[in-house]
Amino acid sequence: xxxxxxxxxxxxxxxxxxxxxxxxxxxxxxxxxxxxxxxxxxxxxxxxxxxxxxxxxxxxxxxxxxxxxxxxxxxxxxxxxxxxxxxxxxxxxxxxxxxxxxxxxxxxxxxxxxxxxxxxxxxxxxxxxxxxxxxxxxxxxxxxxxxxxxxxxxxxxxxxxxxxxxxxxxxxxxxxxxxxxxxxxxxxxxxxxxxxxxxxxxxxxxxxxxxxxxxxxxxxxxxxxxxxxxxxxxxxxxxxxxxxxxxxxxxxxxxxxxxxxxxxxxxxxxxxxxxxxxxxxxxxxxxxxxxxxxxxxxxxxxxxxxxxxxxxxxxxxxxxxxxxxxxxxxxxxxxxxxxxxxxxxxxxxxxxxxxxxxxxxxxxxxxxxxxxxxxxxxxxxxxxxxxxxxx
Amino acid sequence: xxxxxxxxxxxxxxxxxxxxxxxxxxxxxxxxxxxxxxxxxxxxxxxxxxxxxxxxxxxxxxxxxxxxxxxxxxxxxxxxxxxxxxxxxxxxxxxxxxxxxxxxxxxxxxxxxxxxxxxxxxxxxxxxxxxxxxxxxxxxxxxxxxxxxxxxxxxxxxxxxxxxxxxxxxxxxxxxxxxxxxxxxxxxxxxxxxxxxxxxxxxxxxxxxx
Numbered sequence: 364x365x366x367x368x369x370x371x372x373x374x375x376x377x378x379x380x381x382x383x384x385x386x387x388x389x390x391x392x393x394x395x396x397x398x399x400x401x402x403x404x405x406x407x408x409x410x411x412x413x414x415x416x417x418x419x420x421x422x423x424x425x426x427x428x429x430x431x432x433x434x435x436x437x438x439x440x441x442x443x444x445x446x447x448x449x450x451x452x453x454x455x456x457x458x459x460x461x462x463x464x465x466x467x468x469x470x471x472x473x474x475x476x477x478x479x480x481x482x483x484x485x486x487x488x489x490x491x492x493x494x495x496x497x498x499x500x501x502x503x504x505x506x507x508x509x510x511x512x513x514x515x516x517x518x519x520x521x522x523x524x525x526x527x528x529x530x531x532x533x534x535x536x537x538x539x540x541x542x543x544x545x546x547x548x549x550x551x552x553x554x555x556x557x558x559x560x561x562x563x564x565x566x567x568x569x570x571x572x573x574x575x576x577x578x579x580x581x582x583x584x585x586x587x588x589x590x591x592x593x594x595x596x597x598x599x600x601x602x603x604x605x606x607x608x609x610x611x612x613x614x615x616x617x618x619x620x621x622x623x624x625x626x627x628x629x630x631x632x633x634x635x636x637x638x639x640x641x642x643x644x645x646x647x648x649x650x651x652x653x654x655x656x657x658x659x660x661x662x663x664x665x666x667x668x669x670x671x672x673x674x675x676x677x678x679x680x681x682x683x684x685x686x687x688x689x690x691x692x693x694x695x696x697x698x699x700x701x702x703x704x705x706x707x708x709x710x711x712x713x714x715x716x717x718x719x720x721x722x723x724x725x726x727x728x729x730x731x732x733x734x735x736x737x738x739x740x741x742x743x744x745x746x747x748x749x750x751x752x753x754x
Numbered sequence: 755x756x757x758x759x760x761x762x763x764x765x766x767x768x769x770x771x772x773x774x775x776x777x778x779x780x781x782x783x784x785x786x787x788x789x790x791x792x793x794x795x796x797x798x799x800x801x802x803x804x805x806x807x808x809x810x811x812x813x814x815x816x817x818x819x820x821x822x823x824x825x826x827x828x829x830x831x832x833x834x835x836x837x838x839x840x841x842x843x844x845x846x847x848x849x850x851x852x853x854x855x856x857x858x859x860x861x862x863x864x865x866x867x868x869x870x871x872x873x874x875x876x877x878x879x880x881x882x883x884x885x886x887x888x889x890x891x892x893x894x895x896x897x898x899x900x901x902x903x904x905x906x907x908x909x910x911x912x913x914x915x916x917x918x919x920x921x922x923x924x925x926x927x928x929x930x931x932x933x934x935x936x937x938x939x940x941x942x943x944x945x946x947x948x949x950x951x952x953x954x955x956x957x958x959x960x961x962x963x964x
Contacts, residue, residue, distance in 0.1 A: 685818060686825075704825050705835050713803070715818045716825035718811060737819040745821020 379483055381476025382440035383408040383433055386513050394506050397499040407510045408476025409433050409468035413460040421752055422516045423458055425467040426524030426531035429656050430648060432475040435467040441647045450731045457740035468510050470503040472656050474649035481649040492651060493579035500663045504534045518542050520750055525549035525728035530663050537665055537676045545683040545746040550692050550728045552699035553673055554664035562602055563657040566595030570650045579651050592650040593641030600640045605691040605724035609633060677710035684714040685742040687735060694725040715742060759937025767937035768873050768955055769795050772847055775871055775959045776800050780842035785829045786849030790817035830854045833862035841867040850874045851907040860923045864962045873957040878912025878950040913950040929959040
C-alpha cells in the first residue's frame with residue numbers, strides 16, 4: 364500500500380486556518396443545534412466566485428456532498444486537483460460565474476475550515492473529537508443561512524447540490540422557503556434509506572475498529588486511523604458507482620501483471636483503484652468528520668419533521684424546483700426523486716423533473732453528463748428570466 | 755403529428771385553437787406535453803403559469819432544458835397524485851387516443867382543473883370511414899401515420915364517441931371546435947353529424963358538471 368504523507372496535524376492546520384474566506388461567529392451569534400446545544404464561537408470557511416449585483420439578487424449557493432468541500436471551482440489546497448464541480452461551475456458554464464455570485468461553504472462538522480470535530484475546542488485548546496455535538500442537515504443549513512445573512516444577502520437566486528448537498532437544498536426550501544427562488548436537488552432524497560444508513564454504519568465501524576482511532580482522540584495520542592478511514596472510503600466508493608461502470612472501467616483485468624499472484628495483493632485493477640481511492644482520501648479528510656457527516660445524513664428525514672407527510676413540508680412553496688436523478692444511481696435511486704416530485708406536486712410547487720440515462724451511478728452528478736448540464740443551464744436560464752436577471 | 759397544419763406564425767393551428775381557449779395568466783397543466791411546443795405557445799401568447807407531464811424522457815429533458823416546468827410521468831397513473839382544483843386548465847392535446855384509460859384520465863382532468871381541454875384526431879372523419887369501409891384496412895392519414903401494429907394510439911374515437919364519454923365522465927361541454935383537413939374551423943352552425951364527418955380534428959373545452 365502507498366503510504367499517506369499528510370499527518371493529522373497538517374490536516375488540523377487546514378481545519379483552523381483554511382485557505383479560504385472565513386466568517387467568524389462569536390458568542391453573541393451562536394449556532395443553535397438540533398441536539399439542543401449551542402455551538403459558539405464557530406467559523407465557516409467558504410469560497411465565492413463572480414460578483415454580487417447591486418440588487419443582491421444573483422447569489423447562488425452550492426451545497427457540497429459528504430466528502431466535498433468549499434473548493435467547488437478552484438484548485439484544492441491539499442490535493443492540488445481542480446474544483447470538484449468544474450463541469451458545472453465556471454465562466455460560461457451552466458452555473459455561470461460571469462452571471463451569478465456563487466457561494467460554497469464547508470458544512471458544519473466537516474474538516475476544511477468550518478468548525479467540526481477536528482477544529483480546536485476553545486474551551487480546552489485541543490481538537491473537539493467526540494466532544495463535538497452531533498449535527499444534522501438542518502444545522503448545516505442554519506449555519507449557511509447565518510453566512511448568507513453575514514454576506515448581506517436576503518434571498519438566494521438558486522441553491523444547488525447533489526447527494527448530501529441535495530439534502531441541504533431540500534432543507535433550505537423547507538427551512539427558508541422565502542429565501543430560495545429556485546432549487547436544484549440532484550441525486551438525492553428527502554430521507555436517508557435503511558440501506559444507506561447500513562452502508563454508513565459499515566464505514567463508521569471500519570473507522571472505530573481501527574486501533575489508531577483511540578475513541579476519537581487520535582490527535583492527542585499522535586495516531587491516525589487511516590486504515591479504518593480508507594476502508595470506509597473504499598466501501599462507500601463502490602456505492603457511488605455501478606456494476607456496469609466498474610465493469611466498463613476495470614472488468615476482471617489484472618493490475619500490472621499477466622497472471623494472478625496467488626496472494627492477497629491487489630491483483631485486480633478494481634482492487635488497486637479502490638485502495639488508491641482509500642489512501643488519497645485519508646490525506647484530505649478527518650476520520651471523526653466522516654462519522655459526524657454520515658450521521659447527519661442518516662438522521663435526515665424531512666417528512667418526519669412534518670408529521671410524516673412529506674407534501675406538508677412543501678405546501679405553498681414559492682420556490683421553483685428542478686429535480687434530477689440518474690438511471691444507474693442505486694444509492695439515491697430515481698424512486699427517491701419521484702417521491703420528492705410527488706410531494707412537490709401535491710404541495711402545488713412549480714417543479715421540473717428529469718432522469719438522466721447513464722451507467723455512471725451516483726457519481727454521475729459530478730461528471731461531465733451533457734444532458735444534466737443542458738438541463739441545469741435551461742432551468743437556471745428560465746429562472747433568471749423570471750427573476751429579471753439580465754445577461 | 756407529422757404534417758400538422760400551421761399558421762403563418764409557424765405555430766400549429768390546433769395548438770393556437772387550444773391556447774385561445776385559455777384565459778390570460780391562468781395556471782395550466784399540459785398532459786403529454788411532448789417537446790413543449792404548446793407550453794411555450796401558452797407562455798408567449800397567454801402568459802400562463804404552465805406545467806407539463808410527458809412520458810418520453812427525451813421530451814422531458816428537452817422541455818426542462820428550454821426552461822419549462824415539466825416532469826416525466828404517465829397520464830394513466832400519475833394524475834391521481836395531483837390534488838383537486840390545482841389548475842385552472844388541464845390540457846390533453848392529441849394524447850387522449852394514446853391513453854390506456856381515457857375515461858379515468860378525463861375524470862382526473864376534471865377533478866384537478868376547473869376546466870379541461872381535449873383535442874384529438876376524429877375517427878369519424880369521412881376519409882377514415884372510407885379507408886375502413888372501402889379499403890378494408892386500418893386508416894393512414896397525415897395525422898395518423900402509424901401502421902396498426904406499431905401505433906401508440908390504442909383508443910381512437912370519433913367526435914360522436916367523445917361526446918358520449920363527456921356524458922359518462924360528468925363533463926359539461928363549454929365549447930367545441932372541429933378543424934377540417936386544412937386546419938380551418940368548421941362553421942359553428944353545422945349540426946354534429948357534419949362535424950363528425952368533416953372534422954379531421956376536434957378541440958373540446960370542458961368543465962365539471964354540477
